[in-house]
Amino acid sequence: MNTAPNEQLSLLLVDDDATFCDVLRRALEKRNFSVTVAHSVEQALPLVQPNPPEYAVVDLKMGGASGLALVQLLHEMDPATRIVVLTGYASIATAVEAIKLGATQYLSKPANADEIVAAFGHLADPDLSLNAQPASVERLEWEHINRILQENGGNISATARALNMHRRTLQRKLAKRPSGG
Amino acid sequence: MNTAPNEQLSLLLVDDDATFCDVLRRALEKRNFSVTVAHSVEQALPLVQPNPPEYAVVDLKMGGASGLALVQLLHEMDPATRIVVLTGYASIATAVEAIKLGATQYLSKPANADEIVAAFGHLADPDLSLNAQPASVERLEWEHINRILQENGGNISATARALNMHRRTLQRKLAKRPSGG
DNA sequence: TCGCTCTGCGACAATATGCCGCATCCCTGT
């Protein structure tokens, strides 16, 4: 942390959606963050090597390396970095992985800048209220598929075999967004 | 099985569903765990105060205090304890909290003993985890539907609403597999 | 009895799936 109270906070934003990055960057800059943007893990690496950022917003599903690898790297470089993982394909399996690798919070799109900023300050809360609504079968299926996919290191063909499901069908299911519930 | 059965591994199982506990306890005992059962956080406390267990399986949604509090306590008492959170009301939010509070893994019901043991990570029996084939999505769906049906006292319409599924579809699914599993 | 919900089931349209093939890539051993 810098001593100057009005110093901007360095923030790394990594998402392969250019439009999304533009919008979010502007919103974050208004909130006193000095934003650096990258569209892939590979592109982000040289930007963080010299001096790791204080904050980071990382998308998981990008071309090239998974955002999870970047989360791990950022956390190793500076454990004090507050990392928010933001993904349109949220699943419990990847959420668990992200947190274990050092992420501070895990949000699913759509999320606005305020939610993201709030997530930076989020602390573990053992009194979190529980959702009394059971998961829909659709959601359950999504979670299960993602867990097996995780176990198979992201290998779609292997996952399809493990689940006794046609690869084409798995592809189509993965292409769809997870539905709430 | 083939590994030398040295001393048993202490395991705390906390779930308010007595039947579920019975079944799971037996399954875990077969896998060389010394299982202690509690049906609430309050009931579990005196059991872990003298000597914390090496492993724990904790349900989140129970009468009384949230399982998250117990996760935190167990982790504080002994950071080496491997804690698996197992819940029928899985959500990303609680998954994130659970991991941050010290849980090793987060699973949603239905999950069998093999999956739970695998979730503890490494150790266990490598042979068991290797041939442990993940449940097919169909079987998962069937068990989930039946669990919710149970909770709704067999009311098909209510279950369909809870699962966000059309009543007609639920009827057809239920008619297809008269003998569940 | 009226009004409400649950239930089973037929029918038809909208989707989803299984299964084919094909064109890339990315390894790895030759």
Add this chain to the structure above:
DNA sequence: ACAGGGATGCGGCATATTGTCGCAGAGCGA
């Protein structure tokens, strides 16, 4: 450099499953 093997993404098409409607009967409390 090359072939072989596997993984991936995707179009297309026949078939299976769902979503959605409607209807009639049963149970239940006011």
